[in-house]
Amino acid sequence: MQAKEPRKEWEWLIRRPAEAESSGATIYHLISVDLALEYFRMLGQKVVALSVEEVLEKIEKLLSPKHRQLLNDLPRKFYTAAWAPKDYSEHLDILEDATKAVVYQNVVKMTYKPAGGEPHELKVRPLTLLYHKGGFYLVGIASTKRRPVYFNIERIQEMKITAEKFEYPRRYHPEQMLDGAWGIFTGPAETFRLKYAPELSEYISSRHWHRSQKISREKDGSVVLTLNVTDSEELRSWIRSFGKQVQVLP
Template structure:
């Protein structure tokens, strides 16, 4: 059976191996590389052979007592078309325009290197367009302060190593210590989340990375489940909060808001029924209604929940509470 986890781990380790030995001042012998990558001697030479087959010649420098990449070996610059280069820059700008986002420095560095390999004529065309095409990817947290945490998580994910974390839970307003097996880092709705198996609760959970107060890499390994997928885990959730069961929701929108809602796709299961007078009924199946409730409330009197009755009652109670505040 094809194991995606093993292939990804091998690819990552081979890239890491190149990173370790390509630096001008790098000094790593075989044993040190094996320890850093957590591989055995025969695996080291297997990776070395694979890289050499790809044109990256690795040799042992007796004077430095370290493995190095032959100086005349360089990765060929990508042969990008103008539209491909523009797409790369435009998509990268979503991170480069916000230094608070994760991997800001890495994206900035890699984009500069790729751009430098492009023909001068292409660079001249791209330069004035860099600031004119922009995709927003807004962060609600300054992740520059969490750089060490998500870097350690990134390494732990690739090495499939358990981590110890001290985590603040907003729901309980308490900080607890946990051992987790990190599966995936997912940036969603302005926040970076860690999806991991929590050994304290014996289930897979989501953790906001900015709420991880301390982190340590353990020596314990885990195996990434072959049958795990982020899409399957999130199910029909509206955003990041998962519920125990799916619920059919129907909302009637009217006025200008109805036209706005009709133009957008908010959920994979979404269906829209058009009514006389311009109103619409939007139907979808989701789990975890708290985020749905907040979304509906922002449309005020232009949105009316038809189903389920429980959500309709919750919104009534919320409106009563607001009336008490604003009386």
């Protein structure tokens, strides 16, 4: 007997139900669109040339009354609860230009004010618009640098898209920058062994905290989480958030 291939993750979500085969656009297509455009909803309608609502309105005309009702219920059935997101109402122009420059691979000129520093002019090849813990960061290579760095969007005071194009680096991937990082702050990796109280064992062991993690269970019901990550304030703040229920082991 030939073994069945394992079902791919999310395959159930994108396959067509038999009852919808005759429709040019199924509710499953709309779910895919809705999830894909969630990112652009966070940017605001001004960033995308055609708003999410306009896209869905055009598709809605192709649907049966039954599927139209399903469409209207999607915002309640698939919902993102962002924790403490930053307010970008005063930075929409910057976000719009950054998005266009990333998509079309245009070099940008911008005025950037680093934390505790003075504003200065930069010429940057924008590679990625990164969303992390409620905030947007532009990943790019400045003309004075050889490697990509992070630029906090709200610290970009001015941005101008130039006509100069650049070739997107074939070997670049944002994951490379995050390798060893806890969050987005990178540096030399160190080993941390964190022992959590038994009441937190299920919470800690059921989550993927970092690609380097190793979890072991102790006889008393506690768990030890071992990480090989950058020592940063973001990491230390996360450890402190558990109070007396976590112990940093030597």
